[in-house]
Amino acid sequence: MARKVLVLEDEASIRGFIVINLTRAGYEVIEAETGEEALEKLKANADVRVALLDIMLPGIDGFEVCRRIRATNTRIGIIMLTARSQEMDKVTGLMTGADDYVTKPFSPAELTARVDALYRRSGGVSPEQSGEIFQDPFLLNTRNRTLEKNGKRVKLTQVEYSIMKMFMENPGKALSREEILDTVWGRDYFGELKIVDVNIRRLRLKIEDNAQNPTYINTVWGFGYKWGF
Secondary structure, three states: OOOEEEEEOOOHHHHHHHHHHHHHOOOEEEEEOOHHHHHHHHHHOOOOOEEEEEOOOOOOOHHHHHHHHHHHOOOOEEEEEEOOOOHHHHHHHHHOOOOEEEEOOOOHHHHHHHHHHHHHHHHHOOOOOOOEEEEOOEEEEOOOOEEEEOOEEEOOOHHHHHHHHHHHHOOOOEEEHHHHHHHHHOOOOOOOOHHHHHHHHHHHHHHOOOOOOOOOEEEEOOOEEEEOO
């Protein structure tokens, strides 16, 4: 089965560089130059598992494309591509639903490792054994990778699901940012610890009654996070 990746990049030279390297790594690449074209091609290729989205685009930008994809698809892995290294770009991209970001210029090895990690995370590997983890008011179903709170489905990305699973399997245990990064993103991950914090912030907005005063995901200052009451 083809391993499909969407690449949204308006600069032909950069897009060509990405396509060559991902093709060498065994991926079938769907190319798009504009946000509108990317959304159309995703509709036509429902089996795309990972999308790389440039932020700076003519027409609708990468942030808006990410928002629109996430409105209907929580399973696909999303990586933002940015030429700017400002922290706000990274945070904005992650808060709109991206799983990761890569700052240009990047090496072929780094890009391929990021795509590989997300492809595995987005269901490109064999499903987990069936089972449920219940911690009132949450029910995590590890067979269909879903979360319910008080009986209502909470829409999670695959990365958010993996973080929740790690927390619910380790109630009351302080987990370091490094531990979370290794478990969720993989030991070969090239990125920064900050990605853990932003994903936790996004997760809190979805599961906490009050994200500013969390009761489920507690910060362990200078170390990481703890699931528990």
